[in-house]
Amino acid sequence: xxxxxxxxxxxxxxxxxxxxxxxxxxxxxxxxxxxxxxxxxxxxxxxxxxxxxxxxxxxxxxxxxxxxxxxxxxxxxxxxxxxxxxxxxxxxxxxxxxxxxxxxxxxxxxxxxxxxxxxxxxxxxxxxxxxxxxxxxxxxxxxxxxxxxxxxxxxxxxxxxxxxxxxxxxxxxxxxxxxxxxxxxxxxxxxxxxxxxxxxxxxxxxxxxxxxxxxxxxxxxxxxxxxxxxxxxxxxxxxxxxxxxxxxxxxxxxxxxxxxxxxxxxxxxxxxxxxxxxxxxxxxxxxxxxxxxxxxxxxxxxxxxxxxxxxxxxxxxxxxxxxxxxxx
Ligand code: PBG
Numbered sequence: 163x164x165x166x167x168x169x170x171x172x173x174x175x176x177x178x179x180x181x182x183x184x185x186x187x188x189x190x191x192x193x194x195x196x197x198x199x200x201x202x203x204x205x206x207x208x209x210x211x212x213x214x215x216x217x218x219x220x221x222x223x224x225x226x227x228x229x230x231x232x233x234x235x236x237x238x239x240x241x242x243x244x245x246x247x248x249x250x251x252x253x254x255x256x257x258x259x260x261x262x263x264x265x266x267x268x269x270x271x272x273x274x275x276x277x278x279x280x281x282x283x284x285x286x287x288x289x290x291x292x293x294x295x296x297x298x299x300x301x302x303x304x305x306x307x308x309x310x311x312x313x314x315x316x317x318x319x320x321x322x323x324x325x326x327x328x329x330x331x332x333x334x335x336x337x338x339x340x341x342x343x344x345x346x347x348x349x350x351x352x353x354x355x356x357x358x359x360x361x362x363x364x365x366x367x368x369x370x371x372x373x374x375x376x377x378x379x380x381x382x383x384x385x386x387x388x389x390x391x392x393x394x395x396x397x398x399x400x401x402x403x404x405x406x407x408x409x410x411x412x413x414x415x416x417x418x419x420x421x422x423x424x425x426x427x428x429x430x431x432x433x434x435x436x437x438x439x440x441x442x443x444x445x446x447x448x449x450x451x452x453x454x455x456x457x458x459x460x461x462x463x464x465x466x467x468x469x470x471x472x473x474x475x476x477x478x479x480x481x482x483x484x485x486x487x488x489x490x
Pocket of ligand 1: 282292327328362365366379434436437
């Protein structure tokens with residue numbers, strides 16, 4: 163026998179021992195599920211590049227929430243598809259806007275569901291950009307008032323938290339001031355602080371009908387070659403009043419999650435986006451991978467990298483895996 167004082171395999175000998183020495187603990191409390199709502203009645207429309215994900219009319223949300231609650235997931239992030247789009251994205255802040263309707267209905271019928279409103283204009287503008295245009299560019303400062311207005315209308319409709327995903331500079335402070343002035347100083351802001359310009363959003367843009375009609379989002383979303391810049395964005399958003407910061411996407415950005423987690427003193431969320439979902443689903447249905455095993459492994463990797471919160475289209479599945487003991 164070779165004399166080895168340290169044998170790493172010793173702690174891998176049984177499932178009980180492996181679970182005992184696990185470094186990453188996953189809780190269902192850390193999961194958030196994105197929900198797409200659209201006007202109309204009795205609609206559950208499958209999103210083609212995201213099999214298993216749907217756009218719902220408000221009257222069909224109950225079944226979704228029942229399934230989520232059963233899996234132990236009680237937090238959602240709302241995205242809306244408005245009746246009509248215009249240059250100023252007015253569907254995003256109207257009192258009878260689709261997300262506002264969904265918020266009112268949810269807070270009434272499912273008060274136990276924690277509702278987060280995504281704040282962006284791209285689903286609501288006829289040009290598909292995340293703000294107000296000045297010629298062909300998005301006017302940063304002109305957009306801030308609109309974001310503040312959307313935030314306020316969502317919180318008035320019942321949003322527990324707002325999540326700006328536009329990547330304008332100064333939006334967190336603009337939203338914070340607007341909420342505070344209206345008496346909503348206790349509504350938290352989760353800012354998409356490090357949001358990269360990413361092709362992994364492709365399926366979402368089909369889901370939310372939000373692809374830009376010209377150009378791209380590179381003048382406001384981050385360049386994927388950069389990581390130090392993510393720290394700069396995160397620290398700046400915290401200074402402006404962000405309560406939670408987010409890194410997005412997740413899987414190709416685990417280094418960014420780690421880096422941000424090491425420097426920030428607020429909870430860190432990661433958003434595993436539509437393209438990550440679509441890839442796992444496609445490979446799973448082709449029989450190339452064990453889909454459930456990969457969902458579990460990727461979720462664990464995001465927490466292991468340093469995320470405290472995971473926003474995922476697989477939230478219900480991950481909740482189920484925590485229950486069954488596959489992860490957690
Ligand atoms: C809105 C927004 C996007 C996503 C979340 N909020 C798309 C984008 O920036 O183009 C992407 C989410 C996903 O891909 O799952 N700006």
